[in-house]
Amino acid sequence: MSEHSQIIAELGYKRGNPRRTDVVNGIRGDGKPLTARVSISDEKRQQRERARRIEDMALAKELGISLNELCEGKSMKQPADSNFDSYQFAASVAAATFAQCWLEHDAVILDTETTGLDWGSEIVEISIIEARTGLILMNTLVRPINTIPAEATAIHGITNEMVADSPLFFDIAISVAQILNGRTVIAYNSAFDKKMLCSSAAYSSGEPPYVGSDFQCAMLAYAQFKGDWNHGHGDFKWHSLVNAAKQQGIELAGTAHRALYDCQLTRELILKMAAE
Template sequence: MTPQQAARKWLLNCHVLDTETTGLDEQAEIVEISIIDQDGSVVFDSLVKPRQPIPPEATAIHGITNEMVASAPSWPEIHDQVAEIVASKPLVTYNAYYDLRLLEQTANQYGLLSIAYKADCAMLAYAEFYGDWNDDKGSYRWQRLTNAAAQQGVVTDGEAHRALADVMMTLGVLKAMADSTSHQKPRD
């Protein structure tokens, strides 16, 4: 299946998910999660109060502070609702490996049963679509979401690295891929 065909399939029926976290390591937790449907309707959007403080380095990236999450629900309070939503439609995330790992990791930190999350990775599909081959790695070069959006002329409201803005950006990239007749990156 070509990246365009995958995007067209996803846009028929899917949820798009993004998370923001306390970091990248095995102790990181989700501090924000957003899920939209293929039409861009918000299905779930919430800050999440983590067990550990949000490090300044993470706040510098996504702008989410400890004060912002102080009265937010904890992961155990939203876990079942998120699991139900995620199980209801095929799931697409920009970086599936990372978001799925953090969903599982956050649940495990609270002793919750890990849900068998499965998602298609828009980042890998976009890398092939954009076509920037990396001979050293023998694969297409991954593009940051903000770069992919800029490359495809996708404009969304909100700040990059906030979950809701990022799912809207991902949806815009999927639509650009689906509408394209070519998968080659633009040449200068």
């Protein structure tokens, strides 16, 4: 029996009717050998149960609680710590402090638009601005090696025709590196933009243009600042950049999901957080 199945068997399927928890890899939930024939519908039901339990195990590990607590529904409750309000307030203050530091220490804000979301996708537009002043340091379309899929164009509006005469990422990589070198780089979902920089650089066998830079995430900072709790993940809820701006009453003329606009919107959000 696999480790997953063993733990599932030990759980005894506490969430459902015990009569619905007959089999896990040939062993009953109570540990006795299987002696009854299982119908096709029962097998399908048990497959669903096993898949759900494996997901539960991963969630329990992420939340740092026991599987029994998870089965009792405790993962879906806001932390019972009586000091949670204080923790929430402290997280908001920490986010505001981060924002103030970004403005005071010459940070830059970066945003990219891409051909997709996964590794192997390429940058089709990149913008970098100064966090404190809003000065535009770079704003350019980028011609990818591969064509831009229609589903990507549907999000950011950038077509293959628009980038036909634009530089390759290889052509701008040194300039990007010079701007980012030694600076704090802020992005809204920084893990994604950092991955896309590396993915695009891989097409030219170049070094990622952020060596020596400190990437920090405005999305995670705003999640702490807003303080909404995500019960399923046991952490502060992430918000899209557009929704975050709406929540803070920020209005900015321009087109969402274009790199420069998203940089400028991120800057406005940082200014809001820093002012608290």
